[in-house]
Amino acid sequence: MSALSFFQPIYLWGLAALALPLAVHLLNRKRSRRLDFSTVRFFKDTALRAAKMRRLRRIALLCARILLIATIAALFSKPYDPRAVFSTLVDPGGSVYCWIDPTKSMEYREGKGAVLLKAKAVADSIDKKLSPSSRRFLYDDARHAFVDRSSFTFDGNVVTRWGPPDIETMLRAFNRQRRGSTRTATLVVISDFQENVSEGFEAFFRADSAGAPIIGVNVAPATPWNIGILSALVRGRHPTLAVTTLAAVGKDFAGAGVSVITGGMRTGHDAVTIKKGCHATLSIPGSDGAEPNTGLVMLDADDPFPCDNTRFFTAEASSSVRVLIVGDSANSFPIAAALRCGETSAWRPVIMRPPRTVSYEDIDSARVVILNEVGALSGPLLALCEGRSFSNKAVIVSPCIDTGATMATARLFHFSNIRDNITFASHGAPCVPLLPDTLTPLWKGFPRFRETGAVVRRYVRPLPGNTILSLDNHAPLAAHAADSAGRSWVFFAVPIGFSSTNNLCETGMYVPMMDRIVRYSLESVCGEMEQWVAGLPRRNPYLKSRTGALVYDANNHRIAQWEKQPSVVFIEPGLYKIQPMGATSRWVAVNPDSQEITLAYRAPGFVGRGKKCMVFMENDEFLHYLKTDKGFFYAYGLWGALALLLFAEIFLWERRTEKNAKRRREEQS
Amino acid sequence: MENSFTSPRLLKPQHLTPIRSLTLRARLIVEGAMAGLHKSPYHGFSTEFLEFRPYLPGESARRIDWRKFAKSDRTVTRLFEDETNLYAHILLDKSASMRFSSIPGMNKYDYAKTLAASLAWVLIRQRDAVGLRIFDERETLMVPPRSTNRHLQTIIARLDQSRPSGTTRCGDALSRLAATLTKRGLCIVISDLFDDPGEIILGLRHLRFKKQDVIVLRVADPMEERFVATAPLKVHDLETGQSLSIDAVTAARYFSDGTARHMAAIERACRDLRIDFETVVTDEPFQRALVRVLDKRRKMF
Numbered sequence: 001m002s003a004l005s006f007f008q009p010i011y012l013w014g015l016a017a018l019a020l021p022l023a024v025h026l027l028n029r030k031r032s033r034r035l036d037f038s039t040v041r042f043f044k045d046t047a048l049r050a051a052k053m054r055r056l057r058r059i060a061l062l063c064a065r066i067l068l069i070a071t072i073a074a075l076f077s078k079p080y081d082p083r084a085v086f087s088t089l090v091d092p093g094g095s096v097y098c099w100i101d102p103t104k105s106m107e108y109r110e111g112k113g114a115v116l117l118k119a120k121a122v123a124d125s126i127d128k129k130l131s132p133s134s135r136r137f138l139y140d141d142a143r144h145a146f147v148d149r150s151s152f153t154f155d156g157n158v159v160t161r162w163g164p165p166d167i168e169t170m171l172r173a174f175n176r177q178r179r180g181s182t183r184t185a186t187l188v189v190i191s192d193f194q195e196n197v198s199e200g201f202e203a204f205f206r207a208d209s210a211g212a213p214i215i216g217v218n219v220a221p222a223t224p225w226n227i228g229i230l231s232a233l234v235r236g237r238h239p240t241l242a243v244t245t246l247a248a249v250g251k252d253f254a255g256a257g258v259s260v261i262t263g264g265m266r267t268g269h270d271a272v273t274i275k276k277g278c279h280a281t282l283s284i285p286g287s288d289g290a291e292p293n294t295g296l297v298m299l300d301a302d303d304p305f306p307c308d309n310t311r312f313f314t315a316e317a318s319s320s321v322r323v324l325i326v327g328d329s330a331n332s333f334p335i336a337a338a339l340r341c342g343e344t345s346a347w348r349p350v351i352m353r354p355p356r357t358v359s360y361e362d363i364d365s366a367r368v369v370i371l372n373e374v375g376a377l378s379g380p381l382l383a384l385c386e387g388r389s390f391s392n393k394a395v396i397v398s399p400c401i402d403t404g405a406t407m408a409t410a411r412l413f414h415f416s417n418i419r420d421n422i423t424f425a426s427h428g429a430p431c432v433p434l435l436p437d438t439l440t441p442l443w444k445g446f447p448r449f450r451e452t453g454a455v456v457r458r459y460v461r462p463l464p465g466n467t468i469l470s471l472d473n474h475a476p477l478a479a480h481a482a483d484s485a486g487r488s489w490v491f492f493a494v495p496i497g498f499s500s501t502n503n504l505c506e507t508g509m510y511v512p513m514m515d516r517i518v519r520y521s522l523e524s525v526c527g528e529m530e531q532w533v534a535g536l537p538r539r540n541p542y543l544k545s546r547t548g549a550l551v552y553d554a555n556n557h558r559i560a561q562w563e564k565q566p567s568v569v570f571i572e573p574g575l576y577k578i579q580p581m582g583a584t585s586r587w588v589a590v591n592p593d594s595q596e597i598t599l600a601y602r603a604p605g606f607v608g609r610g611k612k613c614m615v616f617m618e619n620d621e622f623l624h625y626l627k628t629d630k631g632f633f634y635a636y637g638l639w640g641a642l643a644l645l646l647f648a649e650i651f652l653w654e655r656r657t658e659k660n661a662k663r664r665r666e667e668q669s
Numbered sequence: 670m671e672n673s674f675t676s677p678r679l680l681k682p683q684h685l686t687p688i689r690s691l692t693l694r695a696r697l698i699v700e701g702a703m704a705g706l707h708k709s710p711y712h713g714f715s716t717e718f719l720e721f722r723p724y725l726p727g728e729s730a731r732r733i734d735w736r737k738f739a740k741s742d743r744t745v746t747r748l749f750e751d752e753t754n755l756y757a758h759i760l761l762d763k764s765a766s767m768r769f770s771s772i773p774g775m776n777k778y779d780y781a782k783t784l785a786a787s788l789a790w791v792l793i794r795q796r797d798a799v800g801l802r803i804f805d806e807r808e809t810l811m812v813p814p815r816s817t818n819r820h821l822q823t824i825i826a827r828l829d830q831s832r833p834s835g836t837t838r839c840g841d842a843l844s845r846l847a848a849t850l851t852k853r854g855l856c857i858v859i860s861d862l863f864d865d866p867g868e869i870i871l872g873l874r875h876l877r878f879k880k881q882d883v884i885v886l887r888v889a890d891p892m893e894e895r896f897v898a899t900a901p902l903k904v905h906d907l908e909t910g911q912s913l914s915i916d917a918v919t920a921a922r923y924f925s926d927g928t929a930r931h932m933a934a935i936e937r938a939c940r941d942l943r944i945d946f947e948t949v950v951t952d953e954p955f956q957r958a959l960v961r962v963l964d965k966r967r968k969m970f
Binding site for chain 1: 915
C-alpha cells in the first residue's frame with residue numbers, strides 16, 4: 001500500500017511546471033567572475049554576509065516557487081493517505097465492506113421508522129459517495145461472508161434476526177477477504193452499538209488487530225426509552241403462575257398490563273408501575289385449577305421496542321433445584337435437614353461439602369449455594385465470591401462468628417463498601433428475631449405468628465443489601481442483594497446451623513424460614529439455568545446419542561431433527577417441544593437474548609492497535625463528513641501551505657525599485 | 670581659448686601604452702605639460718639672473734623687464750639661473766596591489782612610475798637633487814638624491830626595472846625614510862595607500878617632523894574610484910592571495926563606503942599636517958596630473 005494516493009492523478013502532470021522556476025533560477029543565475037583586485041579589506045564581513053544572504057534568499061525563493069507549484073498541483077489532484085480511515089472510503093481503487101447490525105435491537109422504532117432504516121440510509125449515502133470503480137461488499141449473515149454487490153442500495157434485503165451479533169466471525173471474514181485482494185479495504189460498521197456489539201469489537205481487538213481501517217457509524221436512538229420483560233418463571237403451583245421481572249428504561253411507566261397465557265388462554269393478569277431505570281418483580285396469580293406447564297407472559301405497552309414484550313416459560317425449567325451446602329457437616333446438618341423435610345420435589349438433591357473439598361463442578365451444578373460458617377475460602381469459593389464465574393445462582397451466606405474469621409467474612413460480604421467496616425456486635429441481653437415479620441415480602445402470606453423462643457446473642461453488623469429479616473433491636477438479621485452476574489445473595493448476620501451464638505435451628509420457625517429464604521433468593525436470580533436463547537447456537541444435546549430428537553413448534557409442526565449436527569439453534573423465540581427418540585418429550589422456552597433487549601448503548605473503547613484501526617462516529621457526524629469531504633484529503637493543510645508559500649514568495653521576491661533600476665542602468669552603461 | 674586640461678593633444682595613458690621606453694614617456698609628458706601650461710617650471714625656484722629672452726605670448730607678464738621695455742620698446746623676459754638647493758625624494762609603492770588595472774595595458778604601477786619619472790625629469794631639469802626609494806613591505810631600492818642628467822637616467826632605468834610585488838607597508842617606509850633625512854626637502858609619496866591609515870599618518874607626521882614638504886599622490890584605478898560590477902565576483906587579493914565570493918551590488922556599496930572612509934581619514938590628516946594630497950586616476954592624462962601637482966606647489970610657494 002503506497003503512502004499517498006490521489007483522487008485526480010491527472011493533475012499531477014501539472015508538476016511538469018516545476019521546470020519553470022528551475023529554468024528561471026538557472027537563467028537568472030550569474031556565474032561568479034574572478035577579479036584580481038587591489039585589496040579585499042573593504043569586502044570583508046558585511047559584504048560577505050550580504051552575499052551569503054542574497055544567495056540563501058535566491059535558494060529560498062526557488063524552493064518557495066517549486067513548492068508553490070507543487071501545492072497547486074496537489075490541490076487539484078487531491079492527495080490522500082490510503083491508510084487513513086476516511087480516505088480509503090472513497091479510494092477509486094478500493095473496496096468497501098459494509099456490515100449492518102442485523103440484531104433485533106435495530107428494530108427499535110425512532111420517529112417514523114426503525115433504526116434499521118437509518119442504517120440503510122447511511123449505507124445509501126456511502127454508496128452515492130463511492131466511485132463507480134469501487135467494489136462493494138455486504139455481509140451475509142447466513143453465509144458468514146461478505147458478498148460482492150453492485151450497490152449498497154437495499155430493497156428489504158437486510159432484515160433483523162434474533163440472537164447476539166457475531167462480531168468475531170464477521171471481522172474474521174473481513175480480514176480473510178481483504179487479504180485475498182490487492183485493493184484498499186475499508187470496513188463500515190453501521191450499528192446501534194449496544195453493549196454486546198462494543199464488547200465484541202473490544203474482545204476481537206484485544207486478541208487480534210484487523211489492520212485495515214474500520215469506521216463505526218452509530219445509529220443508536222438519541223433518547224431511548226423502553227419497557228420489557230427480562231424474565232418469566234413458574235414458581236410453585238396454584239395460585240402463583242408466573243414471576244416476572246420487568247425493567248423500564250428512559251421513562252416511567254404506569255399501569256402497563258401484564259398477561260399470562262397458558263394453553264392458549266389468558267390465565268392471569270396484572271398491572272405494573274415502574275419508575276425509570278428500575279426493575280419490578282411481579283407475581284401473577286393464575287386462575288383456579290390452572291397448572292401452567294408452558295406459557296408466555298405478554299406486556300401490553302406501546303413502547304418503541306416491542307421485541308421484549310413477550311417472554312416464554314416452562315414449568316420444567318424450575319421444577320427441581322439442586323442445593324449445595326458448604327461448611328462443617330456437623331454444624332450445617334440442620335440446614336440440610338430443614339430443606340430435605342420441606343416440599344419433597346423442591347430441593348433435590350441437597351449436597352453437603354466441607355469448604356476445602358468443594359469443587360468447581362459442585363458449585364456449577366448447584367442452583368443454590370449455602371455458605372455456612374466458612375472460615376477459609378478455597379479457589380472455587382473465591383471464584384464464586386469475586387464474581388469471576390458462576391452466574392445465575394442463589395447464594396446464602398452465614399458468617400463465621402465463633403472463630404472470628406473476619407477476613408473470610410469480609411470476602412463473603414463482598415458487596416458494597418462495607419467490607420472493611422464489619423464489626424461483631426454483642427448485647428448483654430439476648431436479642432429476639434422477629435419471626436415472622438409478616439409485613440416483609442419474605443413472610444407475605446404466612447400466618448401471623450410470633451416466635452419468642454429464638455435468641456440471638458452475637459451477630460455481624462452491618463449487612464449489605466436490603467433487610468429482609470430483623471432483630472427486635474432493629475438490627476438486620478438477613479439482607480438480600482443482587483449483582484450484575486444475575487446472582488442473588490442473602491446475607492445472614494448469624495450462623496444458621498448449630499451455633500453457640502443463637503438457637504435459631506432449635507426453634508419451630510427454622511424449617512419454614514429456610515424454605516422461604518431459599519425461595520426468596522431464587523426468585524431474584526436472573527434467568528434460568530438451562531435457558532435457550534433465540535438465534536444463539538448451542539451444543540447439540542443429542543450429538544452422541546444414537547437416536548437423536550425431533551423438534552416441534554407450539555403448533556406441533558416438526559421444524560428440525562437433531563441428530564449429528566454439532567450445534568443447534570432456535571431461530572425465533574417461542575415454545576418448542578423436543579421429542580427424543582424413545583423417550584418422553586419436554587418443552588423448552590426460547591427467549592430473546594437478555595443483552596439484546598437491554599438497550600444499553602456505548603461506544604467501543606480500544607487500547608493499542610485497535611485505537612488506530614477503528615474510528616467511531618455518530619450518524620449525523622458521519623453524514624456531514626461524507627457531504628463535505630472532510631478528512632478525505634489534506635485540503636486544509638494544502639490551502640494553508642499555499643497561503644504561506646504565497647506570502648514567502650512576496651517576501652522573498654526582489655522588487656525592482658526605481659533605485660535598483662537606476663543602479664542597474666548605471667552598471668550596464 | 671582651448672583649455673589645456675581638455676585638450677585632445679594631451680597624452681592619455683592609453684596613448685603611451687605602446688611606448689615602452691620610460692625615458693621617452695617622461696620626456697613626452699614633461700614637454701607636453703610645459704607647452705600646455707605656458708609657464709615654465711624651470712623658473713621660479715632660483716633668484717640668480719641668467720639672461721633676457723624675447724617675451725612669448727602667453728607667458729606671465731610678471732617676468733617682463735619693464736625697464737628694458739621702456740628703453741628699447743621691446744618686451745623681453747628676464748630669465749634666472751635655477752640653482753637648486755632642494756633635495757627631493759620620490760617614494761614609490763611597488764606592492765602587488767599596484768598591479769591592479771581595469772584599463773588594458775596600464776596598471777597603477779605603470780602609471781605611478783611614469784609619473785615618478787616625469788617628476789624626476791622636471792626636478793632634475795630644475796637642477797634639484799632627486800632621489801628614489803621603491804618599497805613594498807620593506808625598502809627594496811634606494812637611489813640617493815643627485816641633480817645630474819646621468820642621475821636622471823639612473824632613476825629612470827631603476828624605475829624601468831622594478832616590478833610590483835609584495836605587500837604594502839607604506840607607513841614603515843615613510844618612517845624609515847624620515848629617520849635617514851637630515852636636510853629639509855621635498856618628499857613625493859606615490860602609492861595607492863592601501864595600508865593601515867594610522868601607520869601612514871604616523872609616517873607622514875614623521876616626515877613633517879623632519880621638516881619635509883610632502884606631496885602624497887594617491888594613484889587609483891577608475892574601478893577603485895567607482896566600483897562597478899553586475900555579476901557575482903570572486904575577488905582575489907593581489908597582495909595576500911585571499912579570495913572572497915561577493916555579490917556585485919552589495920560589494921560596490923561596501924567598497925565605495927570603505928574606501929571613502931579610508932581615504933577621508935588620510936586626507937584629513939594631510940590637511941592637518943599641511944601636506945598636499947592628490948588623487949590621480951589612471952585614466953587621467955599624465956600631463957594633467959603632473960600640472961595639477963606642480964601648479965599646487967607653485968601656489969603654495
